[in-house]
Amino acid sequence: MLQTLDIEHRLKSTLDEFVADWGLDAEITAETWLVEDLGFDSIDVIQFIVAVETAFDKRNVGFQELIMQDGRYVDDLSVGQMATFLEARLPAA
Amino acid sequence: MTKTLLLGLDGATFTVLDGFMKEAGEEGVVMPYLAQLVKTGYSAPLKSTAHPLTPPAWTSVSTGRTPGHHGIYDFVRFEDLGKDVYFTLYDSRDIRVETFWQIAGRQGKSVVSLNFPMLAPPPEVNGALVPGFVSWKHLRRNMHPKSLFDRIKAIEGFDAQELSWDFEREGQIGEIMPDAELHDWVEGHLPRDKQWFNIGLALLSEDQPDIFALMLDGVDKIQHQAWHRLDPKYWHPDEADEAAHKVRQVVLRYYRELDTYIERLHKAAGPDVHLVIVSDHGFTGAEKVVRINRYLGELGHLTWAKSDGSEAAKRRDLANFANLDWENTQAFCPTPSSNGVVIRKQSEACPNGVPAAEYAAFRAKLIEDLLALEDPETGERVITAVQTREDAFPGAAMEDAPDLTLTLCDHGFVSVKNLEPAVVTRPVPMGTHHPDGIFVMTGPGVENRRGPAMSIVDTTTIVAHAAGMEIPKDFEGKIPATLYQPAHIAANPVKIGAAAGQNAAVKSDQEASDEQKEEVLAQLRMLGYLED
Numbered sequence: 001m002l003q004t005l006d007i008e009h010r011l012k013s014t015l016d017e018f019v020a021d022w023g024l025d026a027e028i029t030a031e032t033w034l035v036e037d038l039g040f041d042s043i044d045v046i047q048f049i050v051a052v053e054t055a056f057d058k059r060n061v062g063f064q065e066l067i068m069q070d071g072r073y074v075d076d077l078s079v080g081q082m083a084t085f086l087e088a089r090l091p092a093a
Numbered sequence: 094m095t096k097t098l099l100l101g102l103d104g105a106t107f108t109v110l111d112g113f114m115k116e117a118g119e120e121g122v123v124m125p126y127l128a129q130l131v132k133t134g135y136s137a138p139l140k141s142t143a144h145p146l147t148p149p150a151w152t153s154v155s156t157g158r159t160p161g162h163h164g165i166y167d168f169v170r171f172e173d174l175g176k177d178v179y180f181t182l183y184d185s186r187d188i189r190v191e192t193f194w195q196i197a198g199r200q201g202k203s204v205v206s207l208n209f210p211m212l213a214p215p216p217e218v219n220g221a222l223v224p225g226f227v228s229w230k231h232l233r234r235n236m237h238p239k240s241l242f243d244r245i246k247a248i249e250g251f252d253a254q255e256l257s258w259d260f261e262r263e264g265q266i267g268e269i270m271p272d273a274e275l276h277d278w279v280e281g282h283l284p285r286d287k288q289w290f291n292i293g294l295a296l297l298s299e300d301q302p303d304i305f306a307l308m309l310d311g312v313d314k315i316q317h318q319a320w321h322r323l324d325p326k327y328w329h330p331d332e333a334d335e336a337a338h339k340v341r342q343v344v345l346r347y348y349r350e351l352d353t354y355i356e357r358l359h360k361a362a363g364p365d366v367h368l369v370i371v372s373d374h375g376f377t378g379a380e381k382v383v384r385i386n387r388y389l390g391e392l393g394h395l396t397w398a399k400s401d402g403s404e405a406a407k408r409r410d411l412a413n414f415a416n417l418d419w420e421n422t423q424a425f426c427p428t429p430s431s432n433g434v435v436i437r438k439q440s441e442a443c444p445n446g447v448p449a450a451e452y453a454a455f456r457a458k459l460i461e462d463l464l465a466l467e468d469p470e471t472g473e474r475v476i477t478a479v480q481t482r483e484d485a486f487p488g489a490a491m492e493d494a495p496d497l498t499l500t501l502c503d504h505g506f507v508s509v510k511n512l513e514p515a516v517v518t519r520p521v522p523m524g525t526h527h528p529d530g531i532f533v534m535t536g537p538g539v540e541n542r543r544g545p546a547m548s549i550v551d552t553t554t555i556v557a558h559a560a561g562m563e564i565p566k567d568f569e570g571k572i573p574a575t576l577y578q579p580a581h582i583a584a585n586p587v588k589i590g591a592a593a594g595q596n597a598a599v600k601s602d603q604e605a606s607d608e609q610k611e612e613v614l615a616q617l618r619m620l621g622y623l624e625d
Contacts, residue, residue: 021233021253043260044181047231054214059186064172064179071177071398071419072405 007090008083014055015079017049030080045077052082061089095188095297095362097560099306099369099552100355101154101209103147104313104524105531106375107138109323113348123348126356127533130368134535135366135576137544137551141374143485144498146430146525148183150549151225151308152211155192156552157568157593161488164189165211167431167493169414175442180414180427185212185224189490191594193553194218194306200562200590202303203297208289209308216596218560220302223292225310229257248295257290266317269521272336275322279315279343283350286311290354297361304560305362309354311347316376319344320524324378327522356599367536367559375422375527379505381468383475385426386415386508392462396421397511415509416494423447424459424496433495434459434495454479456496463499475516477502504528538581544573545598563590 012028019026019038026037032049034040045067053059066085067073122128142149142160148168149160157164165183172179185192194206198219205221206212212224215237222237223245232253233242245251262281270416271277286309293307321327322340333341359368389395398420400406409416414428423446424436436456439446447455460479478500486494499507505525532547536559554570557563566589572582604615 017234019230022230041260043182044230046229047522049181050184050186050214051234064174064181068174068177068179072409075405 004083004087007086008079010055011052011079011083011086012053015048018051028079028081030078030083032079033076034078035076042073052086056090057084061086095301095303095305095366097367097369097556098297098358098362099187099304099525099556100358101151101306101308102312102351102370102531103151103308103310104374104376104526105370105372106316106377106527107136107531108527109316110324110531112325113345120345124352125344126352126359127370130359130370130533130535132466133541134368134533135540135542135544136531136534137163137573138375138546139371139530139532140546140548141526141530142549143480143526144432145159145374145504145528145530146432147313147373148211148312150530151209152188153549154208154371154373154552155194155206155212156188156190157193157550157557157565157570158190159486159488159550159558159569161482161486161491161494162569164490166486166493167428169428169430170493171414171427173419173443174436175440176419178415178417178419178427183211185214185216186596187211188596190596191612192216192220192596193557194220196565196593197557197560198561202560202562203300204304205293205300205306207293207296207303207307208310209247209306220300221296222447226258227405228260229253232257245292245295248291250288250291252284252288255284256292257285259407263314266314267523270318272334272340275319276336276340276343276346279319279340279347282311282314283343283347286347286351286354290358293354293358294361296561297358304556305358306556307358309351311429312372313350313376315344315347316366316524318524320376323524324522327378365537367539367556368533368534369552369556369559370533371549372530373549374425375529376524377504377527377529379401379501379503379525380522380524381475381501381503381505382508382517382519383436383466383501383505384508384510384512384515384517385499386417387511387513388463388466389424389426390511391515392459394422394424394459401625410511416511420445423455426507426509427495429509431495432499432501432507434463434497434499436496463497467518468502468518469514470518473502475502476500536574536578538585540575540578544575547573558585558587561585563588565590565593567592 007025008030049063113123116122120139142153148165152163152165160166169180171184194204195216195218196364197204203220204218207223208225210225213227213235214222215222215235221241225233227235236242297305398416398418417425424434426434436444437446439448462477463479466475476499480498482491482494482496504527550570554564554568
């Protein structure tokens with residue numbers, strides 16, 4: 001398994017690059033929420049998943065299980081939640 | 094020096110352009126340069142993909158393959174999880190075959206490809222590629238090469254927000270707008286194509302790629318909303334008020350600007366260039382709303398999701414994809430743009446799906462029921478054709494296509510909303526896609542005539558040949574026999590080469606999927622379910 005800190009670090013740098021042109025002044029941490037803190041809309045979430053899959057060179061990680069819960073799309077996601085999810089899903093580096 | 098110039102005009106149709114290429118009273122000739130090209134070159138109707146929709150059709154231009162092979166059917170794809178269905182967007186990783194832009198590079202040709210959809214994340218090409226339909230927030234990451242964004246940013250007048258796809262604005266397509274609002278909505282689209290033109294002109298002049306390709310999609314957007322101010326069938330100037338005339342004027346301004354973009358790009362490419370202008374589909378007016386999921390519900394094939402009244406549930410109801418009780422749904426239409434019906438097959442995850450043994454009979458009865466749907470006002474049938482996926486989309490990617498694809502009596506798109514009645518007349522006709530797009534070509538050896546109907550995949554073969562490439566043997570298009578003068582084709586014969594490759598992303602998915610299968614098999618072996 002990739003370690004949580006490695007994953008978090010790569011997630012944060014992907015997110016830093018992702019929002020580089022958005023004119024935001026927010027420090028990205030594990031507690032950063034995509035919608036509440038960075039103003040993501042649904043298209044941004046989809047694009048971010050593509051960016052994460054590209055950064056980890058792994059498609060079909062199963063993000064739908066993180067995004068859909070009890071038949072509903074979740075309202076928000078944090079960097080920490082994504083890191084925990086990826087830790088469980090990604091094979092050893 | 095650029096040899097081949099491909100200009101895509103999303104949704105362009107001779108229904109509108111024929112009138113704009115002629116003298117028409119006070120309006121004059123709206124598109125004199127296009128008129129000259131048609132007069133001196135070759136033109137023909139261009140048949141779109143089996144379902145004439147932007148993502149599959151432009152992907153056919155980008156690959157030379159029909160959707161049954163390239164695997165793109167809609168803007169949105171879904172994964173059936175049994176109890177739920179997860180909707181997301183198609184992207185370039187879903188294209189199963191190598192793109193023409195990559196093939197050209199392998200054959201030593203340089204390319205500039207701008208604004209063709211479904212190409213994000215961008216493939217690596219020998220040149221520059223900016224995919225279409227990308228929000229401004231994601232432009233930088235979605236260009237090839239990575240340094241291209243800073244280069245484009247330096248072009249005078251560049252504005253990322255004007256250039257990019259505005260999901261909120263495009264989401265308004267289909268809403269009834271008063272003329273004053275419609276005027277502003279149309280006017281808001283003019284700067285976008287100008288931005289693409291500016292980038293195109295700069296890269297064409299500076300890079301002089303062997304193949305230059307630019308797609309302009311303002312035609313489609315404007316025709317969707319303002320069709321009743323465009324189509325000679327609906328536009329009656331003597332009956333129109335001032336606000337309606339103002340809409341007509343701003344629409345004409347768009348087409349006049351478009352004509353100058355074509356002229357300036359053509360002239361910038363040089364006199365010996367082969368210029369190919371194509372649209373991904375044509376246009377017509379839709380007068381009916383067909384609420385297909387409502388009808389499927391009345392037939393007993395689907396159950397609507399129950400709303401708990403929460404904000405999330407309201408947002409989901411408003412979204413333009415089916416919101417259903419998935420445990421009690423056997424057949425549904427996923428999105429309005431798909432015009433498709435998906436039959437869910439019985440599986441462990443989907444126990445209430447249609448059993449395999451009953452599939453053929455279920456589908457045959459469903460086709461019969463769909464064709465029987467009538468307009469209560471006229472008694473006429475509203476679905477004129479139902480194609481099975483093996484008829485509409487034969488190929489290795491056929492399994493991803495809807496089981497059935499519908500053609501409505503007015504070529505309209507279906508609605509997936511839970512409203513009644515199932516069929517109703519629109520207050521204002523709305524622009525919708527027609528299978529017949531346009532093909533116009535000029536350049537050395539090109540005949541001067543109007544030819545018979547062609548296929549959209551012919552475009553890629555023609556562009557490859559004009560650029561001096563070998564045609565991959567799995568390309569599905571051909572060079573029409575009437576396109577070139579005999580001496581030209583004799584001096585420049587069509588050379589067939591090796592088949593195009595697979596999309597590397599798909600290949601790696603397949604490998605990953607094989608790895609996962611191996612893991613499952615290993616676990617089953619450990620549990621004693623399988624013998625080695």
